[in-house]
Amino acid sequence: MATAKQQETPRARARQRVLADIDAEARRQLARDGAAALSLRSVARELGMVSSGIYRYVASRDDLLTRLIMSAYEDLGAAIEKATATVAGVPATMWVAGGNAVRSWAKRRPHEYALVYGSPVPGYVAPQDTVGSALRVYRALAAPLRTAAGPDVVPSGPLAELGLAVVDEDEVHTILATVMALFGMVGFELFGHTKGVIDDHDDFFVGRLLVQAEALNL
């Protein structure tokens, strides 16, 4: 199983390029029309390829969706990491930065957000591959908690995967519920449920993030 990448042949390089084009075009279509409208045929068409040709690169429509889901998670995770890193050291500020990153990413890429945190795509079942990428988001959000806990903590308990050592069940639940509340707020705004109720969303959101930081003892 030695997948030697040494000696990159022209054909292999071309393949990588086409694969990247496919991903890019799929993302573009997802961003424009949403997951439901995404089709292998239109991706192939846009790439100037005959519709069946795309099967040399992608096993099925579901396979392409999986790639999109994973890259959405990775992209969001990276955005949070970046936002958090710029204010590293001050837990409460980190939390606010992370939360704001989620919100602004969601507004920048509403269809991608909908794909991963909205209604499941009918008929699609996420393969195991996606959970790692999904985890990156939570790990990024947990950065302020890690900072607050200090560098000497040995991860343990139900949140060990996030680099946390929390044993008290109520505390675990508080953390989880806070994350869910964050996504609840983002989803409500993005999906238009706050129209006419909240006028200054920025203000509302930052205010709530601060309250959350307090609840998390940051």
Add this chain to the structure above:
Amino acid sequence: MATAKQQETPRARARQRVLADIDAEARRQLARDGAAALSLRSVARELGMVSSGIYRYVASRDDLLTRLIMSAYEDLGAAIEKATATVAGVPATMWVAGGNAVRSWAKRRPHEYALVYGSPVPGYVAPQDTVGSALRVYRALAAPLRTAAGPDVVPSGPLAELGLAVVDEDEVHTILATVMALFGMVGFELFGHTKGVIDDHDDFFVGRLLVQAEALNL
């Protein structure tokens, strides 16, 4: 514009019956396959009607979606009202009952929940008609707050439509954020984001509802 319903003619009664059948069948299909799979043709087919015949009853697919959305809101609103009414008088208990009603309704009707609180249906824009129905849900959830405030309160401020008189902006935001947190938790569980993280969802959920009730001063 005197829409006299007096003198119900057989034809009119038949029309009502067919319309009800259409709604029922559409709901059945929505429940089974989700909104994306809902088609006028299959509804007509199932009713033993030729596909074009359904246009005597429904203006378009979007029109049918609107009916489904409104009835979903009404149904959820009614479920919350019922749950809250059975424990009327004790605000905190009412809140827990209302929250549990949202969750159990969502688990009973996942596709309906996804239709109204999940990703927007691509290409569909909700007409103004739906906001009244949507409001019923929030009004039902606000019952414990009304009870806590007492019967003499004259509704005013941004939440007047919910029968509340709250002027303090932070308090308004707390109420809104709590509702969003509720839907965030329900959505996360329903859409499978808590797999492997939370083992006892009932326990988690009730615990959080109690915390929320406290935050709402109930």
Add this chain to the structure above:
DNA sequence: TGTACATCAGTGAACGCGCGTTCACTGATGTAC
């Protein structure tokens, strides 16, 4: 009570569309000797 006309539910054919996926194929690229 009876007739003449208007309304309306439901039919059947059609338009034009797009989809996922399979298959046998050509011709270029890569590899082993």
Add this chain to the structure above:
DNA sequence: TGTACATCAGTGAACGCGCGTTCACTGATGTAC
């Protein structure tokens, strides 16, 4: 360095599917005199 064979990207046609919506129509029901 040159040849023979294997791999693989991309083609083009096809299968079978389902959709929303329009239109001219028939025949039954409802209404006005």
